[in-house]
Amino acid sequence: MGADIQYxxxxxxxxxxxxxxxxxxxxxxxxxxxxxxxxxxxEAEADFSQQQSGQTMAA
Structure with a gap:
């Protein structure tokens, strides 16, 4: 196999x-x-994580 083909x-x-x-x-x-x-x-995952962390702090 030539060098050109390998490259x-x-x-x-x-x-x-x-x-x-x-x-x-x-x-x-x-x-x-x-x-x-x-x-x-x-974005949906970030929103969900933010909601979950807010609920944890409120509990």
Missing amino acids: AWKDNMHCHGVVKVEWVHWYNHRRLLSSIGYLPPA
Whole structure:
């Protein structure tokens, strides 16, 4: 296998990794879910955590 082919293969795998990371970030932080009021999952989780910590302090 030539050096050019090895480099191209590794570069291609890096690009796929970057695309996967970008998709996971979108999936967790940007997509809107109708079942939770059209909020991104990360925002809904942050809101829930804040509510839970407020209830713990009130108890």
